[in-house]
Amino acid sequence: xxxxxxxxxxxxxxxxxxxxxxxxxxxxxxxxxxxxxxxxxxxxxxxxxxxxxxxxxxxxxxxxxxxxxxxxxxxxxxxxxxxxxxxxxxxxxxxxxxxxxxxxxxxxxxxxxxxxxxxxxxxxxxxxxxxxxxxxxxxxxxxxxxxxxxxxxxxxxxxxxxxxxxxxxxxxxxxxxxxxxxxxxxxxxxxxxxxxxxxxxxxxxxxxxxxxxxxxxxxxxxxxxxxxxxxxxxxxxxxxxxxxxxxxxxxxxxxxxxxxxxxxxxxxxxxxxxxxxxxxxxxx
Amino acid sequence: xxxxxxxxxxxxxxxxxxxxxxxxxxxxxxxxxxxxxxxxxxxxxxxxxxxxxxxxxxxxxxxxxxxxxxxxxxxxxxxxxxxxxxxxxxxxxxxxxxxxxxxxxxxxxxxxxxxxxxxxxxxxxxxxxxxxxxxxxxxxxxxxxxxxxxxxxxxxxxxxxxxxxxxxxxxxxxxxxxxxxxxxxxxxxxxxxxxxxxxxxxxxxxxxxxxxxxxxxxxxxxxxxxxxxxxxxxxxxxxxxxxxxxxxxx
Numbered sequence: 001x002x003x004x005x006x007x008x009x010x011x012x013x014x015x016x017x018x019x020x021x022x023x024x025x026x027x028x029x030x031x032x033x034x035x036x037x038x039x040x041x042x043x044x045x046x047x048x049x050x051x052x053x054x055x056x057x058x059x060x061x062x063x064x065x066x067x068x069x070x071x072x073x074x075x076x077x078x079x080x081x082x083x084x085x086x087x088x089x090x091x092x093x094x095x096x097x098x099x100x101x102x103x104x105x106x107x108x109x110x111x112x113x114x115x116x117x118x119x120x121x122x123x124x125x126x127x128x129x130x131x132x133x134x135x136x137x138x139x140x141x142x143x144x145x146x147x148x149x150x151x152x153x154x155x156x157x158x159x160x161x162x163x164x165x166x167x168x169x170x171x172x173x174x175x176x177x178x179x180x181x182x183x184x185x186x187x188x189x190x191x192x193x194x195x196x197x198x199x200x201x202x203x204x205x206x207x208x209x210x211x212x213x214x215x216x217x218x219x220x221x222x223x224x225x226x227x228x229x230x231x232x233x234x235x236x237x238x239x240x241x242x243x244x245x246x247x248x249x250x251x252x253x254x255x256x257x258x259x260x261x262x263x264x265x266x267x268x269x270x271x272x273x274x275x276x277x278x279x280x281x282x283x284x
Numbered sequence: 285x286x287x288x289x290x291x292x293x294x295x296x297x298x299x300x301x302x303x304x305x306x307x308x309x310x311x312x313x314x315x316x317x318x319x320x321x322x323x324x325x326x327x328x329x330x331x332x333x334x335x336x337x338x339x340x341x342x343x344x345x346x347x348x349x350x351x352x353x354x355x356x357x358x359x360x361x362x363x364x365x366x367x368x369x370x371x372x373x374x375x376x377x378x379x380x381x382x383x384x385x386x387x388x389x390x391x392x393x394x395x396x397x398x399x400x401x402x403x404x405x406x407x408x409x410x411x412x413x414x415x416x417x418x419x420x421x422x423x424x425x426x427x428x429x430x431x432x433x434x435x436x437x438x439x440x441x442x443x444x445x446x447x448x449x450x451x452x453x454x455x456x457x458x459x460x461x462x463x464x465x466x467x468x469x470x471x472x473x474x475x476x477x478x479x480x481x482x483x484x485x486x487x488x489x490x491x492x493x494x495x496x497x498x499x500x501x502x503x504x505x506x507x508x509x510x511x512x513x514x515x516x517x518x519x520x521x522x523x524x525x526x527x528x529x530x531x532x533x534x
Contacts, residue, residue, distance in 0.1 A: 004454060149520075152523045152531075155534075178524075178525035221485075222528075223482045223521075224485075224527060224528050227486060232456075233457055234456065
């Protein structure tokens with residue numbers, strides 16, 4: 001799930017889990033997870049049956065959720081305790097096993113957060129989020145604050161989680177398109193609260209359909225000669241204020257292809273070919 | 285009880301390099317590499333424990349009079365990461381531009397038209413930004429105003445510390461272009477301080493890589509990416525996510 005800050009990607013993934021507290025409200029629509037409609041469930045049902053169990057979210061602020069005065073194992077006990085009554089020894093062995101499976105040192109379980117490096121903390125938090133083997137793991141900007149080598153370690157762990165079938169599917173939210181290219185099968189691009197394009201990663205990256213997706217992708221700068229040759233694209237203006245978005249297509253004020261239709265009627269997300277979708281009347 | 289132990293951290297260790305006129309250099313490193321400390325030393329914001337900064341034949345740390353310091357700060361200009369921090373939120377943005385005139389000792393009549401000209405050079409419409417307060421403008425606009433200052437100041441060397449990291453992705457390329465044009469129009473030397481190897485590769489004539497306070501690699505972008513010498517550079521190159529190639533061990 002890609003997009004610039006403010007596009008709504010974090011709000012979307014929290015809503016997907018019905019982690020919705022005022023002032024955020026779920027206005028309309030349904031959310032189906034593994035055949036179950038979860039949008040009408042109340043918080044206690046969600047805690048019992050969904051959160052951590054069907055779907056787990058590692059939010060952007062995950063590292064700050066770790067209490068500095070609690071060891072990792074205590075944090076785990078708290079988290080699991082929320083979902084079920086289990087014996088501490090069972091939780092401890094689950095945790096040890098999971099850490100082992102993910103090449104995390106068992107000693108980390110008995111350390112305080114400040115004793116662990118940023119990368120280790122992040123991997124520990126992700127490991128904890130998978131303890132009850134949720135089918136879907138959602139991670140929101142898990143590597144933005146990490147240096148590139150630590151980032152790669154965390155990404156490898158996420159890929160390993162899937163390979164080991166500990167989780168089945170993953171939604172990775174980030175502004176970093178090069179990271180998505182390395183691990184995502186499918187990319188969805190958001191702008192101003194809307195999904196503007198989605199499809200298989202390579203198709204979208206090498207041949208974007210939506211003008212915003214095109215600009216965003218061509219603004220990515222990696223140390224590759226192809227990028228130098230391609231040049232960098234920028235779009236004038238900035239994303240709209242969501243309190244008062246433009247009528248019609250939200251991107252039209254900045255779009256090089258905007259026409260009258262774009263300014264008056266909002267385009268829906270439609271299939272453009274195969275498994276590719278775009279919300280545009282004049283896709284490339 | 286309060287027992288203080290003073291620990292010394294060697295932030296920058298034996299770093300030596302040269303910037304030629306009109307050259308675009310990037311100092312690349314991750315946090316803790318010492319790149320920002322190096323930039324502050326060059327800008328005379330931090331004093332080195334040893335070593336010298338020679339600018340146009342003069343040792344910068346021997347400059348004493350206000351006259352000499354002003355000369356230096358006219359020639360060597362800093363642009364920082366947070367485009368909001370460079371502005372006083374209580375003043376209209378016009379101030380940062382007109383301030384330049386007192387720095388260069390200029391009180392000509394056509395100050396207004398110079399300011400408007402500089403704003404246009406950076407792709408801003410004077411009527412859109414003059415008279416506004418910093419919070420009324422976007423990060424990209426604020427950063428462009430900082431670059432507009434350079435059109436007024438015409439420094440010989442610009443040090444830009446992470447100039448685009450706090451700007452929206454869709455607006456970044458525009459600001460990058462501005463720096464390239466600055467160099468083209470004013471033959472200014474530019475030193476970019478950044479953690480972004482991709483950005484450095486794209487804009488620089490030469491890349492210098494810093495790791496834990498030391499300069500570990502130096503070369504053209506292609507040299508650094510194709511024939512890295514230092515293990516840190518090799519690792520960086522392997523770990524940076526690319527757009528056109530997929531990581532093998534995944």
